[in-house]
Amino acid sequence: MISKRATISSMKTGEGQLAEIYLDSGGRLICPPEFVPAPGQYLLAHAFASDSPLATPIFFSESSPDGFRSAPPLPSEWNPGSRLYIRGPLGRGFTLPTSARHVALVAFDRSPARLRGLIPLALKQDASIALVSESVPEDLPEEVEVQPLRSFEEISHWADYIAFDVARESLSELLEKLGGKNQLPTKFEAQVLVRAPMPCGALAECGVCALVVRHDWLMVCKHGPVFELSELQGTA
Numbered sequence: 001m002i003s004k005r006a007t008i009s010s011m012k013t014g015e016g017q018l019a020e021i022y023l024d025s026g027g028r029l030i031c032p033p034e035f036v037p038a039p040g041q042y043l044l045a046h047a048f049a050s051d052s053p054l055a056t057p058i059f060f061s062e063s064s065p066d067g068f069r070s071a072p073p074l075p076s077e078w079n080p081g082s083r084l085y086i087r088g089p090l091g092r093g094f095t096l097p098t099s100a101r102h103v104a105l106v107a108f109d110r111s112p113a114r115l116r117g118l119i120p121l122a123l124k125q126d127a128s129i130a131l132v133s134e135s136v137p138e139d140l141p142e143e144v145e146v147q148p149l150r151s152f153e154e155i156s157h158w159a160d161y162i163a164f165d166v167a168r169e170s171l172s173e174l175l176e177k178l179g180g181k182n183q184l185p186t187k188f189e190a191q192v193l194v195r196a197p198m199p200c201g202a203l204a205e206c207g208v209c210a211l212v213v214r215h216d217w218l219m220v221c222k223h224g225p226v227f228e229l230s231e232l233q234g235t236a
Contacts (some may be wrong), residue, residue, distance in 0.1 A: 016045065016067065018074070018082040024137075025072035026113060028064050031182040035086055036060065036068045038118030040093035040193050040226040044201040048083040054199045055087070061113040063120075069114035069232070090201055092226045094191055096121050100161035104188075106152060107133035108174050114193055115165050119144060130155050154179070159188045164229075168196040168211065168220065175232065190229035197218040
């Protein structure tokens with residue numbers, strides 16, 4: 001039986017508004033400051049008068065006035081001015097070690113927007129930063145070095161902390177690249193944001209977002225979505 005860490009979640013509910021939609025399908029949300037998630041955390045949002053039965057997870061990307069910029073994608077039916085029911089912040093976010101001086105942000109299979117919130121935190125502690133991704137966002141600070149995914153092995157020897165963003169269906173591939181499911185790297189600390197459908201947002205334990213780890217179950221919505229890399233060893 002693996003140890004399940006306590007979930008860092010709140011059950012606050014309130015209202016927000018979608019102020020802008022960007023070309024990458026992310027958006028700027030206006031909401032009270034207590035609803036702004038930390039990097040790696042999420043809100044559940046549902047548009048007023050929407051026919052959709054499920055809320056949408058909204059991840060933090062950058063700070064913005066009166067709210068935050070979200071990572072893409074947002075529902076296509078949402079428009080600037082849409083009013084939203086929101087609940088959160090939910091889940092476990094990233095924890096950047098204060099000792100980290102070489103920080104790698106690795107978007108394994110999609111936009112690095114969910115990792116972008118770590119950049120100002122790393123810069124604040126004078127860390128060097130490498131963004132490893134096939135997608136390069138605009139307006140990155142000039143201190144951030146951008147590398148393609150093929151450079152990951154080299155970056156892994158340089159980094160003392162790595163934050164990954166990976167879809168659940170690509171997690172096994174990521175673990176294989178890190179040396180196999182039964183062998184963990186020892187040269188760096190690492191955390192992994194696992195993307196999966198999260199329809200209940202830790203309320204019902206519906207199991208849609210489940211991970212099987214050493215014959216036990218972890219719920220991405222509740223025990224994640226950010227996990228220590230060591231927690232995912234043995235993922236089925």
